[in-house]
Amino acid sequence: MSFNAAVVIQDDTKAKIYTAAPVPAGLYTMPNTAIESIVTVKGFVDLGIGAEYRINNKFSVFAKANNLLNTNYSKYLYYQVNGFNMFGGLTYSF
Secondary structure (H helix, E strand, O other): OEEEEEEEEEOOEEEEEEOOOOOOHHHOOOOOOOOEEEEEEOOEEEEEEEEEEEOOOOEEEEEEEEOOOOOOOEEEOOEEOOOOEEEEEEEEOO
16 A cells, blocks of 8 residues: 655746737737736645555555645636545556
8 A cells, every 4th residue: 555645835926917908929029017917826735645555466546635625726817726626546557
């Protein structure tokens, strides 16, 4: 049987939001505060654990739990992560 754990820590990050249509990509040379703003994406801590049990040389089963603190956060602007979640399965080696 084997166990594993993961800790992901990310500090506050900055993201750019366009408040008006940006100019074509080839023409954009300098920041333009009239059409964009910078926002802060809050930092987070994400904890996870897992376990695997090898039944024999061919089969093993595993389980993993993520976001143990069930925190509601965004890793990237507007991309919420799932709350507490678990998954598991059976592996076969040939």
